[in-house]
Structure formats: C-alpha cells, structure tokens
Amino acid sequence: MKTSIKIFFFTALVSLVSACGNNTAQTTPTNSPTATNSAQTTPANSPSSTSTAGTKIQVTATEMKFDLSQSTVPAGPVEFVVTNKGKMPHEMEVVKTDLTVDKLPVTSDGRLDTDKAGKEIGEIEEDDLKSGTTKTLKVNLTPGKYLIVCNLPGHFKAGMRTFLTVK
Numbered sequence: 001m002k003t004s005i006k007i008f009f010f011t012a013l014v015s016l017v018s019a020c021g022n023n024t025a026q027t028t029p030t031n032s033p034t035a036t037n038s039a040q041t042t043p044a045n046s047p048s049s050t051s052t053a054g055t056k057i058q059v060t061a062t063e064m065k066f067d068l069s070q071s072t073v074p075a076g077p078v079e080f081v082v083t084n085k086g087k088m089p090h091e092m093e094v095v096k097t098d099l100t101v102d103k104l105p106v107t108s109d110g111r112l113d114t115d116k117a118g119k120e121i122g123e124i125e126e127d128d129l130k131s132g133t134t135k136t137l138k139v140n141l142t143p144g145k146y147l148i149v150c151n152l153p154g155h156f157k158a159g160m161r162t163f164l165t166v167k
Contacts, residue, residue: 064158094121110157
C-alpha cells in the first residue's frame with residue numbers, strides 16, 4: 001500500500017512540474033515577432049501611429065465632385081478615407097500625371113484615358129464605393145501632381161476630378 005501511495009504522489013508531482021514547465025514555455029519573449037506585432041497595434045490617436053501612418057486625407061464623393069480635406073501633402077504614405085455621400089456609386093482612381101486638365105486625354109464615352117494620362121497608382125472600384133459607404137485606399141506617393149478621378153462613363157467629363165500636389 002505504501003508503494004502505491006508513493007507512486008501516486010510521484011506521478012502527481014511529475015504532472016505538476018510538467019504543467020508548470022509548459023506554462024513557462026508559452027511565454028513569448030519581448031523581442032519575438034509575436035511581441036512586435038502586438039506592439040504595432042496602437043490606438044489611432046497615439047503619437048506613434050501618427051508618425052508611421054503618414055498623411056490621412058478625408059475624401060467626400062458626391063455627384064460629379066470630389067472634396068479633399070487637403071490638396072497638398074508631403075511625400076510618403078497617404079491614406080485616402082473616401083466616403084460616398086452621393087446617390088449613385090462612384091469609384092476613385094489616383095493617377096500621377098504632369099498634364100493640365102485641358103490636356104488630359106478623354107475616350108469617346110467621357111472617360112479619362114489613364115494609359116495616356118499618366119501612371120495609375122491606386123483605385124477604389126465602383127462595387128466598393130456604393131452610396132453611403134466609406135472605403136480606404138493606402139498608397140505611397142512621391143513628389144508630383146496626382147489626379148483624383150471617378151472614371152465611370154461620363155463622370156470624368158462631367159467634372160468628377162481634382163488634383164493633389166505631393167511635395
């Protein structure tokens with residue numbers, strides 16, 4: 001009987017030590033990728049998120065018009081937060097161009113010919129920018145002039161475009 005009690009206590013002790021050992025092994029060192037990733041999730045109003053996020057531009061799309069919260073921004077990461085307050089779907093394309101409005105090439109259906117206008121940098125498509133929706137587009141911009149355009153048939157020709165200067 002004494003031997004079986006000793007085996008029981010020995011087994012319980014081994015299980016306890018093993019359980020403690022596994023718990024310690026699950027601790028993540030502070031310099032591991034997991035610790036780094038969790039440290040990167042910072043509140044939007046914290047100083048570190050502002051310095052790494054770049055510039056945020058609020059964009060309001062309505063019928064045949066874009067309103068930007070800023071028309072000039074520094075080079076680097078730019079986050080466009082686009083809200084469609086119009087009644088119809090829109091899209092938003094960002095095109096780097098050196099052309100003036102009167103020199104921009106237009107197709108027969110009233111669209112901007114983006115292949116001839118410059119270099120397309122990013123886009124929020126029509127299916128993603130229906131009436132009442134807000135979508136975000138993150139891009140990295142170099143110095144220059146950028147055209148913000150809705151390129152649905154007739155929208156560009158009707159004036160749904162604006163410029164952004166990046167310094």
